Amino acid sequence: MQIFRNPDPSQWPALQQRPLADSNAAILARAGEIFDDVASRGDEALRQYAAQLDGAPDLASLRVSAEELAAGAAQVPAELQAAIRQAIQNITTFHAAQRPAAVEAEVETMPGVRCWRRSVAVPRVGLYVPGGSAPLFSTLLMLGIPAKLAGCREIVLCTPPGRGTGTIAPAILFAAQELGLTTIIKAGGAQAVAALTVGTASVPAVDKIFGPGNRYVTAAKQLAAQRGVAIDMPAGPSEVLVIADASANPAFVAADLLSQAEHGPDSQVVLLTDSEAVLQGVVAELERQLPLLPRADIARQALAESRAILLTDVKTMLAFSNQYAPEHLILAVAAPEGLAADIYNAGSVFMGHLTPEAVGDYASGTNHTLPTGGYARAYSGVSLDSFYKKITFQQLAPNGLLALAPVVEPMAEAEGLRAHAHAVALRREHLIESKS
Numbered sequence: 001m002q003i004f005r006n007p008d009p010s011q012w013p014a015l016q017q018r019p020l021a022d023s024n025a026a027i028l029a030r031a032g033e034i035f036d037d038v039a040s041r042g043d044e045a046l047r048q049y050a051a052q053l054d055g056a057p058d059l060a061s062l063r064v065s066a067e068e069l070a071a072g073a074a075q076v077p078a079e080l081q082a083a084i085r086q087a088i089q090n091i092t093t094f095h096a097a098q099r100p101a102a103v104e105a106e107v108e109t110m111p112g113v114r115c116w117r118r119s120v121a122v123p124r125v126g127l128y129v130p131g132g133s134a135p136l137f138s139t140l141l142m143l144g145i146p147a148k149l150a151g152c153r154e155i156v157l158c159t160p161p162g163r164g165t166g167t168i169a170p171a172i173l174f175a176a177q178e179l180g181l182t183t184i185i186k187a188g189g190a191q192a193v194a195a196l197t198v199g200t201a202s203v204p205a206v207d208k209i210f211g212p213g214n215r216y217v218t219a220a221k222q223l224a225a226q227r228g229v230a231i232d233m234p235a236g237p238s239e240v241l242v243i244a245d246a247s248a249n250p251a252f253v254a255a256d257l258l259s260q261a262e263h264g265p266d267s268q269v270v271l272l273t274d275s276e277a278v279l280q281g282v283v284a285e286l287e288r289q290l291p292l293l294p295r296a297d298i299a300r301q302a303l304a305e306s307r308a309i310l311l312t313d314v315k316t317m318l319a320f321s322n323q324y325a326p327e328h329l330i331l332a333v334a335a336p337e338g339l340a341a342d343i344y345n346a347g348s349v350f351m352g353h354l355t356p357e358a359v360g361d362y363a364s365g366t367n368h369t370l371p372t373g374g375y376a377r378a379y380s381g382v383s384l385d386s387f388y389k390k391i392t393f394q395q396l397a398p399n400g401l402l403a404l405a406p407v408v409e410p411m412a413e414a415e416g417l418r419a420h421a422h423a424v425a426l427r428r429e430h431l432i433e434s435k436s
């Protein structure tokens with residue numbers, strides 16, 4: 001980790017840079033090529049990328065069959081099945097509490113002018129479950145549970161086929177089976193996002209694409225948005241920022257930093273502390289814990305682009321964190337409750353020494369699909385809301401039309417839009433004539 005002690009605030013923007021930010025243009029260009037190829041060659045292109053980029057053998061079908069689903073799911077050991085079921089329960093409980101009213105209370109803005117909103121599920125959704133370096137079946141829970149709760153009519157799941165096998169990880173299939181998802185496509189990366197956007201013989205086009213992924217996936221989602229398909233948000237390489245005071249346990253903090261560093265070489269972890277002893281303790285713990293990890297190489301690369309920063313006090317650490325807008329923020333402090341109200345940029349917050357970020361990744365109940373790269377400044381993570389759109393309604397009674405006409409007609413005339421004014425004036429005149 002790169003170590004900084006009391007950097008001047010003028011240096012903060014440089015310290016808040018995400019890794020590899022300057023190569024975005026090349027990634028976007030590559031994602032664009034793949035996108036156009038899928039748009040013109042459909043399934044044929046998907047098969048080619050599965051072989052070329054995922055190392056999957058010739059795929060007879062891009063869709064997982066019912067037999068494959070059942071056989072794969074059955075391979076999941078009982079202990080993991082039980083854990084997944086508990087996670088499903090917790091995530092369902094948290095997200096079900098977010099259910100909007102089907103129809104919100106009507107509002108009468110003027111006598112005779114009634115307005116209301118109805119929440120409607122996005123009809124066709126695509127869920128992207130990353131699988132490049134690890135099959136993230138937990139991500140399927142985070143996307144599939146709210147999609148089901150919202151009542152989306154069509155749910156299409158895309159995930160990369162396995163290297164050398166072309167199969168999908170059993171735990172992903174088990175999670176899909178538990179959630180009742182049956183349209184499962186063996187496609188990953190930009191090509192999967194392109195297929196969900198334009199539709200192919202095997203992949204239905206959708207209205208909104210959800211899910212995190214590497215930089216190719218994130219770039220392709222930007223392209224999908226340009227082509228009129230909605231996306232949840234930019235959810236790229238994982239990141240965590242830890243605010244640790246003198247009460248923090250360096251072993252816990254190091255474990256939390258490593259838990260996000262092991263996601264990928266482009267993950268970023270940041271430690272802020274006002275204690276020199278904690279800083280040194282965490283660095284020592286990182287060195288001790290890192291070699292014990294199966295993914296030590298990946299985590300080491302991420303740590304090389306990560307920072308440990310000594311700052312003067314908690315207020316300064318919060319100011320830095322709010323500027324950085326981390327995907328995950330851990331408050332490894334004695335009294336986290338006192339800080340919560342001052343956080344205004346973060347995807348998800350983990351309060352106190354006994355709340356590791358990993359619990360939110362799997363099973364506390366909150367959603368782990370969160371904005372990265374500073375997007376937490378303006379975006380929220382995935383929630384039940386993400387699967388709904390709101391349709392507004394209005395209905396005018398005669399007194400409402402008569403009350404609104406003198407408001408709307410001059411406004412329309414002032415904008416030079418005579419036909420707008422006319423649509424109101426015609427009805428106003430009709431009402432007045434029919435009264436007399």
Ligand SMILES: NC(=O)c1ccc[n+]([C@@H]2O[C@H](COP(=O)([O-])OP(=O)(O)OC[C@H]3O[C@@H](n4cnc5c(N)ncnc54)[C@H](O)[C@@H]3O)[C@@H](O)[C@H]2O)c1
Binds near residue numbers: 136263264
């Ligand atoms: N922000 C969040 O909420 C969140 C949640 C979970 C995971 N993540 C992140 O998701 C990412 C998962 O990444 P991953 O790579 O393991 O899986 P992935 O499924 O996102 O990407 C794998 C795909 O990338 C494509 N790809 C790889 N190299 C390519 C190349 N050179 N050219 C074109 N395409 C290429 C391939 O098509 C492959 O199928 C990690 O960065 C992780 O940190 C983020």
Ligand SMILES: N[C@H](CO)Cc1c[nH]c[nH+]1
Binds near residue numbers: 136
């Ligand atoms: N930390 C990831 C979100 O950035 C989510 C995840 C899935 N599995 C483990 N972790």
Ligand SMILES: [Zn+2]
Binds near residue numbers: 238260361
């Ligand atoms: Zn994680």
